[in-house]
Amino acid sequence: xxxxxxxxxxxxxxxxxxxxxxxxxxxxxxxxxxxxxxxxxxxxxxxxxxxxxxxxxxxxxxxxxxxxxxxxxxxxxxxxxxxxxxxxxxxxxxxxxxxxxxxxxxxxxxxxxxxxxxxxxxxxxxxxxxxxxxxxxxxxxxxxxxxxxxxxxxxxxxxxxxxxxxxxxxxxxxxxxxxxxxxxxx
Amino acid sequence: xxxxxxxxxxxxxxxxxxxxxxxxxxxxxxxxxxxxxxxxxxxxxxxxxxxxxxxxxxxxxxxxxxxxxxxxxxxxxxxxxxxxxxxxxxxxxxxxxxxxxxxxxxxxxxxxxxxxxxxxxxxxxxxxxxxxxxxxxxxxxxxxxxxxxxxxxxxxxxxxxxxxxxxxxxxxxxxxxxxxxxxxxxxxxxxxxxxxxxxxxxxxxxxxxxxxxxxxxxxxxxxxxxxxxxxxxxxxxxxxxxxxxxxxxxxxxxxxxxxxxxxxxxxxxxxxxxxxxxxxxxxxxxxxxxxxxxxxxxxxxxxxxx
Numbered sequence: 001x002x003x004x005x006x007x008x009x010x011x012x013x014x015x016x017x018x019x020x021x022x023x024x025x026x027x028x029x030x031x032x033x034x035x036x037x038x039x040x041x042x043x044x045x046x047x048x049x050x051x052x053x054x055x056x057x058x059x060x061x062x063x064x065x066x067x068x069x070x071x072x073x074x075x076x077x078x079x080x081x082x083x084x085x086x087x088x089x090x091x092x093x094x095x096x097x098x099x100x101x102x103x104x105x106x107x108x109x110x111x112x113x114x115x116x117x118x119x120x121x122x123x124x125x126x127x128x129x130x131x132x133x134x135x136x137x138x139x140x141x142x143x144x145x146x147x148x149x150x151x152x153x154x155x156x157x158x159x160x161x162x163x164x165x166x167x168x169x170x171x172x173x174x175x176x177x178x179x180x181x182x183x184x185x186x
Numbered sequence: 187x188x189x190x191x192x193x194x195x196x197x198x199x200x201x202x203x204x205x206x207x208x209x210x211x212x213x214x215x216x217x218x219x220x221x222x223x224x225x226x227x228x229x230x231x232x233x234x235x236x237x238x239x240x241x242x243x244x245x246x247x248x249x250x251x252x253x254x255x256x257x258x259x260x261x262x263x264x265x266x267x268x269x270x271x272x273x274x275x276x277x278x279x280x281x282x283x284x285x286x287x288x289x290x291x292x293x294x295x296x297x298x299x300x301x302x303x304x305x306x307x308x309x310x311x312x313x314x315x316x317x318x319x320x321x322x323x324x325x326x327x328x329x330x331x332x333x334x335x336x337x338x339x340x341x342x343x344x345x346x347x348x349x350x351x352x353x354x355x356x357x358x359x360x361x362x363x364x365x366x367x368x369x370x371x372x373x374x375x376x377x378x379x380x381x382x383x384x385x386x387x388x389x390x391x392x393x394x395x396x397x398x399x400x401x402x403x404x405x406x407x408x409x410x411x412x413x414x415x416x417x418x419x420x421x422x423x424x425x426x427x428x429x430x431x432x433x434x435x436x437x438x439x440x441x442x443x444x445x446x447x448x449x450x451x452x453x454x455x456x457x458x459x460x461x462x463x464x465x466x467x468x469x470x471x472x473x474x475x476x477x478x479x480x481x482x483x484x485x486x487x488x489x490x491x492x
Binding site: 010 | 242243244246248249250251252253254270271292293294295296297315316317318319321322323326329330
């Protein structure tokens with residue numbers, strides 16, 4: 001066997017600071033989708049509670065426990081988001097669910113950016129069609145929307161902090177859209 | 187399990203709108219590929235089928251297109267090259283035959299999926315790794331492939347090879363053709379129901395003298411062929427009443443040393459060896475062509491099955 005091992009590379013190479021605002025690549029996060037088996041809602045809810053202390057996520061709102069988050073992505077589907085450095089997140093989730101859900105590793109499907117700073121909402125509202133005012137989109141709220149023309153899942157994690165996911169294949173364009181909007185308002 | 191099947195997607199009206207492969211990785215775990223342009227349409231239609239047509243089925247779909255970097259490794263040395271990359275998997279023809287698939291690891295432990303499928307018609311595989319390892323994988327494959335004179339090949343080369351092999355692509359599978367037109371009528375089972383199967387059996391759709399995908403080569407081997415040319419019998423007047431079909435795809439075959447074409451011809455399956463005019467008024471060309479099998483090269487499929 002040839003003495004070569006493969007090293008993971010990131011979709012983006014640099015984090016960005018604009019004024020007091022930051023755009024950070026969150027490639028430390030693993031994403032695992034869980035689909036609910038037909039008629040298996042109660043069993044999955046029990047497994048989530050036992051495995052991570054998580055409640056089943058409700059539409060448009062995070063379920064959070066310690067460092068793990070669950071997002072409802074469809075009526076019978078959710079996404080677990082958690083820090084996990086190695087490419088075995090799917091196996092880890094499967095082991096804890098013990099057959100109560102159907103899992104798919106989505107870590108490499110999305111680029112995940114954390115954005116923060118006092119100008120964040122002003123920057124995002126220029127490119128995002130939904131109302132991001134805290135009265136309409138509170139901490140813990142989730143939405144599937146778009147940034148400019150790019151499909152995006154957005155989570156409000158604090159007064160001026162958001163976690164955003166978009167397709168990995170257009171990661172550079174996604175960063176460009178957000179960075180450009182920040183530069184327009186700072 | 188461990189097998190891949192090539193499949194067609196039919197609309198309710200019985201016409202084909204896409205093709206792709208379905209790999210069975212585990213008892214209840216399948217990975218389906220579609221054409222690039224139709225991925226969203228196929229996904230949408232399958233979601234409609236599972237949610238609205240058959241909600242009693244315990245089936246879930248999720249897109250993994252962005253999640254995997256997948257490379258075709260094609261050519262007579264592809265098995266030898268991959269044997270240097272894939273860990274602990276017997277790649278012999280007996281253990282991992284044509285249309286096989288497996289979850290495996292490559293280069294000392296990176297998770298991967300290997301599919302023995304071939305759009306090029308050559309002995310070929312497609313190797314997928316999580317997208318974050320895509321750049322590292324292609325660099326590693328090029329490195330271990332040096333001793334085999336490995337070289338990257340692009341869409342143009344792939345397009346030439348698929349025309350040489352008679353594989354349908356967007357010019358043939360354009361949403362206006364049927365499985366019968368494509369010479370793939372046997373893929374639509376008559377023993378079970380499937381979306382589009384009932385209307386695909388309408389008399390006009392299965393008539394023996396209907397359009398069939400066949401191959402064409404120039405009688406004068408130095409002549410080039412062009413897609414868009416229409417077929418006329420020699421001596422027939424040039425009008426739509428005598429139109430017998432059209433050329434869909436052409437390429438210069440370096441292996442054969444002349445142009446090759448694919449096209450739809452009325453009753454084409456029974457007209458091998460016939461000479462026709464490929465009439466192309468747009469380009470001002472009128473070329474004599476011979477009808478032949480769409481499999482210009484390796485019609486027995488020995489390369490991809492070897």
